[in-house]
Structure formats: C-alpha cells, structure tokens
Amino acid sequence: MSAPSVVVHPDTGLLAKAAAARVVTRLVDAQAATGSASVVLTGGGIGIAVLSELAQAPARDAVDWSAVDVWWGDERFLPTGDPERNETQAREALLDQVGVDPARVHAMPASDGPDGAVPEPGAERYAEALRAASRPEDHADVPAFDVCLLGIGPDTHVASLFPEQPALYEEERTVVAVHGAPKPPPTRVSLTFPAIRAAKEVWVLASGEGKAEAVRLALSPEAGEVQVPAAGARGRSRTLFLLDRAAAAKLPEGISGQGLL
Numbered sequence: 001m002s003a004p005s006v007v008v009h010p011d012t013g014l015l016a017k018a019a020a021a022r023v024v025t026r027l028v029d030a031q032a033a034t035g036s037a038s039v040v041l042t043g044g045g046i047g048i049a050v051l052s053e054l055a056q057a058p059a060r061d062a063v064d065w066s067a068v069d070v071w072w073g074d075e076r077f078l079p080t081g082d083p084e085r086n087e088t089q090a091r092e093a094l095l096d097q098v099g100v101d102p103a104r105v106h107a108m109p110a111s112d113g114p115d116g117a118v119p120e121p122g123a124e125r126y127a128e129a130l131r132a133a134s135r136p137e138d139h140a141d142v143p144a145f146d147v148c149l150l151g152i153g154p155d156t157h158v159a160s161l162f163p164e165q166p167a168l169y170e171e172e173r174t175v176v177a178v179h180g181a182p183k184p185p186p187t188r189v190s191l192t193f194p195a196i197r198a199a200k201e202v203w204v205l206a207s208g209e210g211k212a213e214a215v216r217l218a219l220s221p222e223a224g225e226v227q228v229p230a231a232g233a234r235g236r237s238r239t240l241f242l243l244d245r246a247a248a249a250k251l252p253e254g255i256s257g258q259g260l261l
C-alpha cells in the first residue's frame, strides 16, 4: 500500500477541474500502455462535480471512452433511474455524453433489479462480475483498477464503509450489502477494503471546511481504519488526497500539501 500524497487546490471549482484533468491523463496513459483503462466512480457532491468537469474538459476526447471499464465504489440501493442513485448522477454528468460501451459500464444493483428488494444477491452478483473481469496479473478477485475515486464523509466514511460497521472487517468479500448507513439512504452496496486497495491508484476527493477534520484523521499516522475508514483507503502504487483549501485546513503536522501556500 502506498503512503498518501496531498495536493491542495484554491477552491472547490478548481479542485473539480484539476481532478478531471488528472482523470483524463490517467486514463490516456493507461490506454497507451494496455489499450484499455478502468475507473471506479464515487457518489457525492465533489465526485459528481468532477464528472461534470470531465464532460466539459477540452481533452476529454483524448480518452477512448469505448475502451474504459466503469465500476462504482458504492451505490445507494434505490430503484433504477432514481435521481439519488450514484449511477443516475454519473450517467447525467458524464456517461451519457461520451461514447462509453454500455457493456463496460458496470452499475451496482438497484432495488427493482432482478435480484429483488434486498441488496445481498446483487452484491454477490457484482462481486462475480469483478472476479470475471480480473486477470491473473491482477493478483486479486477484482481488476487492478487504474484509478478509484472516493469521496469522504465528515465521519470519515469512504464509499459506503461507515465507521465501526461490520463491512470494515471484511477480508474475503469484495462487495457487501450495507444496512443502517448513517447517511441516507440506509441501504447501500459497497466495495470493501480488499477491492479498493486492489486499485493501482486511489484518489480521495474532499472539498469544504466540513471535511477538514475527517481529512486530518484520515492522514493521521495513528488512525485505525475501523474508526476512520478513510485511513484504510490506499492504492497499490499511489494514494492521493485531492483537496481544496478549506478541506486542507487541518492537515496533521508533518503532512504538507503541494499547492498549500
């Protein structure tokens, strides 16, 4: 697992634009090296803002969107097309505007899907899809995603991994159903740490002063991932915390953010 690096941008708007530009470069580089690329999307305000900026980024068409595998880090377990679903928001913000291959867009289950109104079977089915997409060189039950985007909650949750919940102890399953989430809706589906940490790069996005304390905790060397899930969000070769100045207001001593002047 890689130690986190911090990059600080002046405000939320520039954070979203800069992160979008970074995604373009990451996907282009992956495609240059291997012919395809994979990305894990996140829900939440800044996560969706990055997708909107991606849709408008001048270099967006440098990516061959038909050769991008799109996965989700978590999903709100609601009916297909519900405006609160991360999938719905990502489609509106980006996916409907670029030439993705529908077969390579891997939405997490919906509550009106074929597996019924409980999330467990759909979570298993998603884990199966991830397993099927992984190659021997990935050394995991999921693909080594080129980049996994994550938002962070004020309580330090990432994806739908909330502090002290059973999902945090998961060592085998790559996808779990989540019940009783403190952030609505209470029923969700989430990747677990073994899946997130299979990503080559994990980027945690945070904007606003409401996230400053969570970011501080996530970067504190003594933080445990059961109390502070974001402390467990690390990529195999790179972990980035992409912040605006307000979210970077409480960085722990010894951690300096590039751009923080």
Ligand SMILES: O=C(O)[C@H](O)[C@@H](O)[C@H](O)[C@H](O)COP(=O)(O)O
Binding pocket: 042, 043, 044, 045, 046, 047, 074, 075, 076, 086, 150, 151, 152, 153, 157, 158, 159, 160, 183
């Ligand atoms: O489905 C979700 O809600 C998420 O994926 C969640 O992990 C989100 O990324 C954070 O809660 C940050 O969300 P905000 O940026 O809206 O605060």
